[in-house]
Amino acid sequence: MVSYTHDTKGNRTSRTVGGVTEATWSWDDLSSLPVRTGEYDQTGSLTTAWLTDPTSTTGAALAENSGGVSSWLLSDPSANITAAITTTGSTVSGTRTMDAFGVTRATATGSLAGSAIGFAGQYLESATGLYDMRARDYDPHSGRFTANDTVAVPTGMPYIAGYSYSFNNPLTRTDASGNWSVSGWAPLASTDPTGLHCESQYQDYVFPSACQQRETDKADEAHAAILACQNARSEALMAQVIAHARSQMAPWQLWAYDNIMTPYSAAHHGFINPVDPLLAVLAGSGVLGKFGSSAALGDGVAAGVAGSELAVPSARALGSDLADATGGTLQNLKSGYSVTIPSGGRGIVVRVMDEGGGRSNYYRVSIPGKQAFTVRGEASTDPALTHIPISGTSFQDILSIIKGLN
Numbered sequence: 052m053v054s055y056t057h058d059t060k061g062n063r064t065s066r067t068v069g070g071v072t073e074a075t076w077s078w079d080d081l082s083s084l085p086v087r088t089g090e091y092d093q094t095g096s097l098t099t100a101w102l103t104d105p106t107s108t109t110g111a112a113l114a115e116n117s118g119g120v121s122s123w124l125l126s127d128p129s130a131n132i133t134a135a136i137t138t139t140g141s142t143v144s145g146t147r148t149m150d151a152f153g154v155t156r157a158t159a160t161g162s163l164a165g166s167a168i169g170f171a172g173q174y175l176e177s178a179t180g181l182y183d184m185r186a187r188d189y190d191p192h193s194g195r196f197t198a199n200d201t202v203a204v205p206t207g208m209p210y211i212a213g214y215s216y217s218f219n220n221p222l223t224r225t226d227a228s229g230n231w232s233v234s235g236w237a238p239l240a241s242t243d244p245t246g247l248h249c250e251s252q253y254q255d256y257v258f259p260s261a262c263q264q265r266e267t268d269k270a271d272e273a274h275a276a277i278l279a280c281q282n283a284r285s286e287a288l289m290a291q292v293i294a295h296a297r298s299q300m301a302p303w304q305l306w307a308y309d310n311i312m313t314p315y316s317a318a319h320h321g322f323i324n325p326v327d328p329l330l331a332v333l334a335g336s337g338v339l340g341k342f343g344s345s346a347a348l349g350d351g352v353a354a355g356v357a358g359s360e361l362a363v364p365s366a367r368a369l370g371s372d373l374a375d376a377t378g379g380t381l382q383n384l385k386s387g388y389s390v391t392i393p394s395g396g397r398g399i400v401v402r403v404m405d406e407g408g409g410r411s412n413y414y415r416v417s418i419p420g421k422q423a424f425t426v427r428g429e430a431s432t433d434p435a436l437t438h439i440p441i442s443g444t445s446f447q448d449i450l451s452i453i454k455g456l457n
Contacts, residue, residue, distance in 0.1 A: 053066065055067070062080070062185070075091045076091070077089040083107070102114040121139075123138055130171045130172045132163070153191030194221070195215060196213075400416075400417055400418075416437075
């Protein structure tokens with residue numbers, strides 16, 4: 052006999068089989084849907100940890116650490132986890148194949164062979180073979196929930212419809228809450244912010260019957276078109292996620308993202324993964340914990356901000372970043388650049404020089420016609436103090452000076 056306990060928010064917190072509590076779970080309640088973050092055995096030892104995917108609307112995990120091995124979890128447009136790669140590189144560490152309703156079609160390999168995260172990015176209960184969809188359990192073999200919908204079925208719909216999964220349309224919809232079916236990877240909102248509205252373009256071909264979905268050629272063609280559209284939509288959504296994340300970053304995080312994380316991702320993965328760099332920046336504050344090299348890289352960024360381990364930017368890069376961060380105007384000089392920042396009646400001018408005045412690779416912050424400032428933001432007429440060598444922390448140092456002047 053299998054029984055469960057739940058917390059006050061309805062999250063499943065333990066599983067008992069034959070009178071023995073063999074597993075307990077911890078949860079992240081800050082996402083759009085709660086996400087499992089840890090699984091513990093009957094001794095209380097952590098066996099598996101998951102990292103919440105900040106872009107997911109289905110309460111999915113982005114990475115998994117099990118047995119000391121960390122992997123990024125890769126999903127298809129229906130949010131099914133179909134592959135994993137190591138966090139230390141771009142090596143595929145596991146694969147999984149399933150049909151549209153979540154039935155396994157080929158034995159999972161590698162790190163996914165023992166992973167419980169599968170259909171729609173959700174947790175598969177090993178004791179029952181059912182997916183925990185929070186409000187209800189889902190049976191992939193029947194393609195239906197095991198209990199009636201806790202949200203009242205609209206008048207006129209047959210009672211049995213309360214057991215159906217995502218209107219029998221798992222290729223374009225998910226129901227990770229057990230209460231509400233949502234379209235693809237779109238946010239839990241009534242509108243699609245990308246404007247693509249993939250499913251509505253092909254709504255005449257989205258059949259209510261699982262049999263029709265699997266056996267009708269016209270439906271297959273429509274579903275392929277829907278998936279292609281959803282891929283475009285997911286890219287558009289990712290662009291919005293990145294734009295929002297950048298708007299929330301501190302200046303040093305923006306600098307680290309553009310100058311360290313993105314080149315690192317391109318060099319080590321062979322392509323620019325837009326999520327990895329964002330997560331690595333977050334890792335600078337310890338967010339990623341034990342999730343491999345990206346976390347270690349993020350810790351290095353944090354250390355570099357506190358000290359001098361960040362790579363020294365060129366005068367051009369530093370001037371360009373300052374102009375972007377402050378809304379200033381970048382101008383070419385004979386041996387460097389100047390950034391004029393609107394402030395008061397005279398503005399603030401930052402000269403970022405390759406050379407000049409017998410010095411090289413330095414910057415100078417001043418209010419034209421009045422005074423220049425030291426790295427501590429103190430007014431001074433001593434060039435030895437106001438002509439400041441460019442270092443890995445110069446970007447943040449200059450912003451601090453400007454903030455003090457405003």
